[in-house]
Amino acid sequence: MPSGPTVQELPELVAERRGVRLRLLRDDWRHPELPGNKWRKLKYNLLAAREQGQKTLLTFGGAYSNHLAAVAAAGRLQGFDTIGVVRGEEAAALSPTLQQCRADGMQLHFVSREDYRRRTDDAWVRELLTDLGPAYVLPEGGTNALALRGVAELVQELDEAGEAYDALAVACGTGGTLAGLLTGLDGRKQAVGVAALKGADWLRAEVDALTEHVTGRRYANYHVHLDAHFGGYAKHSTELLGFVEEFYLRHRVVLDPVYTAKLLAGTLQLIEQGHFVPGSTVLAVHTGGLQGWAGFQQRFGAWAPAAV
Numbered sequence: 041m042p043s044g045p046t047v048q049e050l051p052e053l054v055a056e057r058r059g060v061r062l063r064l065l066r067d068d069w070r071h072p073e074l075p076g077n078k079w080r081k082l083k084y085n086l087l088a089a090r091e092q093g094q095k096t097l098l099t100f101g102g103a104y105s106n107h108l109a110a111v112a113a114a115g116r117l118q119g120f121d122t123i124g125v126v127r128g129e130e131a132a133a134l135s136p137t138l139q140q141c142r143a144d145g146m147q148l149h150f151v152s153r154e155d156y157r158r159r160t161d162d163a164w165v166r167e168l169l170t171d172l173g174p175a176y177v178l179p180e181g182g183t184n185a186l187a188l189r190g191v192a193e194l195v196q197e198l199d200e201a202g203e204a205y206d207a208l209a210v211a212c213g214t215g216g217t218l219a220g221l222l223t224g225l226d227g228r229k230q231a232v233g234v235a236a237l238k239g240a241d242w243l244r245a246e247v248d249a250l251t252e253h254v255t256g257r258r259y260a261n262y263h264v265h266l267d268a269h270f271g272g273y274a275k276h277s278t279e280l281l282g283f284v285e286e287f288y289l290r291h292r293v294v295l296d297p298v299y300t301a302k303l304l305a306g307t308l309q310l311i312e313q314g315h316f317v318p319g320s321t322v323l324a325v326h327t328g329g330l331q332g333w334a335g336f337q338q339r340f341g342a343w344a345p346a347a348v
C-alpha cells in the first residue's frame with residue numbers, strides 16, 4: 041500500500057490547448073481491497089461500530105454496488121459480520137458483486153424495490169434490525185458525517201505531500217465523497233463533481249446539506265457537472281466504453297464504467313468548455329470501482345480493458 045498520494049500525469053491534447061495540466065490521483069491504489077473512497081468512507085464508521093460494541097455491519101445497495109462489495113470485504117478484514125440489504129428480488133444467477141459479497145461472508149437480505157425505497161425511514165430500519173438482529177447501520181453508499189471526515193483526510197494527505205493543484209475533480213453518486221473533499225478543502229481551491237446519475241439536479245442541495253451538517257457551512261467553491269452521465273447510472277453506452285478503451289490506450293489507466301470513466305470524460309468536457317483558467321492544475325481522483333466491470337460484462341458482454 042503506498043504510504044502517500046500517488047499522482048500520475050494525464051497528457052491530453054484538449055488540456056494542452058486550454059493550458060490546463062490534468063493529473064490523476066491514484067486513490068484506487070491506496071488500499072488493496074477497499075479502493076478509493078471506500079476505505080476513506082468506512083474508516084471512522086468501523087471505529088464507531090467497534091466503540092459501540094457492535095459485531096455486525098448492515099448496509100444497503102443494488103446487485104452491482106461497489107459499496108456493498110466494500111462493506112463485505114471490510115467485514116472480512118476487520119472481523120465484523122455483515123448484512124447486505126439488497127434492492128430487488130433474488131435473481132436466479134447472482135451478480136458477480138453479490139457472489140463476492142457472499143464469499144466474503146455477507147448475509148444477503150433481498151427486499152422488493154418498493155421496500156428498498158424506505159431505506160432511510162427509521163421505523164423500517166428498526167423493523168429490519170428487529171428481524172435481523174442488532175447492527176451498526178451504514179446508509180446506502182456509506183455516506184454520513186463520519187464518511188465525510190474520512191474523505192477529508194485525502195486533502196490533508198495532499199497537503200502533507202506538498203502536491204500542488206488548483207482543483208480536485210471526483211465522480212458523484214450520493215455526493216458524500218465530494219462533500220468530504222469540500223470540508224477538507226474548507227474553501228481553499230476549487231472542486232468539481234461529475235454526476236454518474238442522470239438528472240442529478242438534487243446533488244448540489246445534497247452536498248450542501250452534508251457539509252452544513254458536518255461543518256455548519258455551505259461551500260461555494262465547487263461545480264457539479266451533470267452532462268457526463270452517458271444515459272444514466274450503470275447504463276450501457278458504446279460511446280462511454282469507447283472512451284474507456286481510448287483512455288486506456290493513451291494512459292494505461294483502467295477506468296470503471298459507472299463512475300470514474302464519467303469523471304474523466306466530464307472533466308475533459310469542462311476543460312474544453314474553458315471551465316478552468318489557463319495555467320491551472322486539475323487533479324482528478326480515481327476512486328476505484330473496478331469490481332463493477334464483472335457485472336457489466338455479465339449484463340452486457342461488454343468489452344473491458346485487458347488489465348481488468
Ligand SMILES: Cc1ncc(COP(=O)(O)O)c(C=O)c1O
Pocket residue numbers: 076077106107181183211212213214215216217218296299300327328329330
Ligand atoms: C468508484 C466510485 N467512485 C465514486 C463514487 C461516488 O461516491 P459518492 O456516493 O460518495 O458520491 C462511488 C460511489 O459509491 C464509487 O463507487
